[in-house]
Structures are given as structure tokens and as C-alpha cells.
Amino acid sequence: MRLYKGDIPAEYGGRLSSLLDVRMKEGDNKQLSGSGGIGTISSRLTLEGPVITDKTSFIVSGRRTYADLFLPLAKDEILRKSKLYFYDINAKINQIVNDKNRIYLSGYYERDAFKNQFTGMEFGNGILTLSWNHLFSARLFSNFALVYSKYSYQLGTPEGDAGSFQWTSHIND
Amino acid sequence: MKRIIFFFFFFLFFTNFISEADDDAGLRFTVSGYIKDAESGEGLNGATVLVRELQKGSVSNLYGFYSLSLFPGVQASSEGASGFSVRGGNPDQNLILLDEATVYNASHLMVFSQSSIRMLLKM
Numbered sequence: 001m002r003l004y005k006g007d008i009p010a011e012y013g014g015r016l017s018s019l020l021d022v023r024m025k026e027g028d029n030k031q032l033s034g035s036g037g038i039g040t041i042s043s044r045l046t047l048e049g050p051v052i053t054d055k056t057s058f059i060v061s062g063r064r065t066y067a068d069l070f071l072p073l074a075k076d077e078i079l080r081k082s083k084l085y086f087y088d089i090n091a092k093i094n095q096i097v098n099d100k101n102r103i104y105l106s107g108y109y110e111r112d113a114f115k116n117q118f119t120g121m122e123f124g125n126g127i128l129t130l131s132w133n134h135l136f137s138a139r140l141f142s143n144f145a146l147v148y149s150k151y152s153y154q155l156g157t158p159e160g161d162a163g164s165f166q167w168t169s170h171i172n173d
Numbered sequence: 174m175k176r177i178i179f180f181f182f183f184f185l186f187f188t189n190f191i192s193e194a195d196d197d198a199g200l201r202f203t204v205s206g207y208i209k210d211a212e213s214g215e216g217l218n219g220a221t222v223l224v225r226e227l228q229k230g231s232v233s234n235l236y237g238f239y240s241l242s243l244f245p246g247v248q249a250s251s252e253g254a255s256g257f258s259v260r261g262g263n264p265d266q267n268l269i270l271l272d273e274a275t276v277y278n279a280s281h282l283m284v285f286s287q288s289s290i291r292m293l294l295k296m
Contacts, residue, residue: 003247005246005247006260012268012270015266015267015268017260018260020267020268020269020279021270022269022270022272023271023272088281104272106272108274112281123278124281125279125281125282127271129272129273131272147274147275149274149276149277151276151277171277173277
């Protein structure tokens with residue numbers, strides 16, 4: 001994770017203040033391991049390991065809130081019929097093809113939602129990156145990346161009601 | 174030497190206030206105040222004020238007054254929000270990339286970088 005507060009490299013653009021460049025970890029390519037955590041509102045789990053030792057490895061991580069599991073227990077009818085959660089999933093696979101070529105595939109998907117009988121909103125991002133590192137020589141490194149990013153959100157009132165509406169919007173890149 | 178040690182035992186009181194200077198950029202913040210002897214309340218001259226992280230400092234004048242101009246760094250944008258602002262900018266002026274892909278709404282992502290899936294990121 002790297003934060004540029006100024007002198008942002010020329011290949012990045014479009015924003016005025018700063019650049020926060022976040023990179024996902026690569027999975028352990030020696031042995032399988034996992035870790036997790038249980039929290040009061042959400043829990044998480046990470047699993048990483050080799051597919052082919054020293055060649056291909058993966059890492060998968062996810063998190064979800066479970067405060068909504070307790071909503072059906074609520075005395076209040078409106079609260080009982082509400083939805084309230086967020087989750088996110090990250091995954092990355094990397095393959096060492098040979099000394100000169102490496103391929104990475106990583107994805108991230110995340111969704112936040114809140115709904116009750118009167119209104120609801122939902123939003124989330126999804127990204128997918130396929131990148132290929134190639135060494136032309138000991139002094140020339142190249143990175144070729146195909147990147148997809150999506151952000152969408154929805155606002156609305158339940159269908160069927162008079163004057164109900166759904167507002168959805170997304171940006172694809 | 175005795176005199177120097179004596180000075181070390183002063184408890185310095187800083188009467189600070191942070192104000193946004195009126196310069197046209199509006200990006201400079203000024204920390205200023207008086208350094209006083211805790212026992213007598215007398216203004217101390219020649220005392221150094223240093224922001225260690227930035228290696229920027231200032232010396233109090235004959236009346237014990239000092240003034241230090243600083244550029245703001247990274248700040249949390251507001252209580253309860255996960256955005257951040259850099260050098261006095263707006264949270265939407267930051268480009269956030271995750272594995273080279275733009276993250277358009279990073280409120281969720283920022284929450285995970287604070288705690289939850291830290292183990293997944295290269296720090």
C-alpha cells in the first residue's frame with residue numbers, strides 16, 4: 001500500500017489530491033494456511049496456498065456481517081423484515097510461468113445493503129485485474145494489465161406500492 | 174551546565190491554537206503560541222519547538238512567542254466517515270487503486286484497510 005501525497009507518477013491521473021495504490025498479497029506458494037477472525041458484527045476468513053508448489057498459488061479472503069441474523073428475533077415488525085448487511089470477497093491467483101513470465105489474476109467484490117419495507121439502498125464495487133509481467137532482459141521489465149472496474153448503486157422503494165421507484169446507476173470501466 | 178539542567182526542568186506550557194492562514198492557497202496551517210515557565214508564567218525566549226516527524230521547528234522570540242507554518246498531511250475527513258483528505262483537499266480528489274483498478278467508491282475498502290482484511294494486503 002503506497003500513498004502519494006504529491007508528485008503522482010505520470011501514468012496515473014484524473015485526481016487532484018493524492019493517489020493510494022493498494023496491492024493485494026500473493027498467496028503462499030509453499031504451504032496451505034488460513035486465518036480468520038470472529039467479531040461482534042462481522043467475521044472473516046482467509047485461505048492461501050499453492051496449487052502447484054513454487055509455481056501457482058492462490059489467496060482468497062472474505063468477510064460478512066451477521067447482525068442481520070438477529071433481525072428476525074426483533075419484536076418490531078418493521079425491523080424483522082429489514083435487511084442489513086455487507087460482505088466482501090477478494091481473490092488472487094498468481095502463476096510463475098517461467099523465469100521471465102508471471103501472470104496474476106485478482107478480483108474483488110463487495111456489496112453493502114440496507115432495506116426495510118419502506119425504502120432500500122445498496123451499493124458495491126467489483127474489480128478484476130489480469131496482469132502479465134514479462135522480463136525482456138535483466139534490465140527491462142514490463143507489466144501488461146487488463147483491468148475492469150465497476151461501481152453500482154441502487155435506491156428505491158418496494159415494488160407494487162403506488163409511486164414506488166427503483167433508481168439504479170452504475171459505472172463500468 | 175547547571176543552568177541548562179535547570180532549563181530542562183521547566184515544564185513548558187503551550188498555549189496553542191491552530192488557524193488556517195489567509196494565504197491564497199489556503200493550504201498552510203499555522204501552529205503558534207507562547208512558551209512560558211510553569212512556575213512563574215514568564216515567557217521563555219530561545220526555546221525550540223520541533224515537530225520531530227517533519228524535522229520542522231521554530232524558536233520562540235523575546236516574548237516567548239513562536240509561530241510555525243505547516244502543510245497539512247493526511248487527515249480523516251470527518252467523524253464516522255472513512256474518507257481521507259490530503260493536504261487540505263477533498264476526499265473525492267484521491268485516486269484509489271486496488272491491484273491497478275480504480276475503486277470508485279472506496280468507503281468500504283477504507284474500512285477494510287483499517288482493520289479487517291489487513292492480512293490480505295501488501296503493506
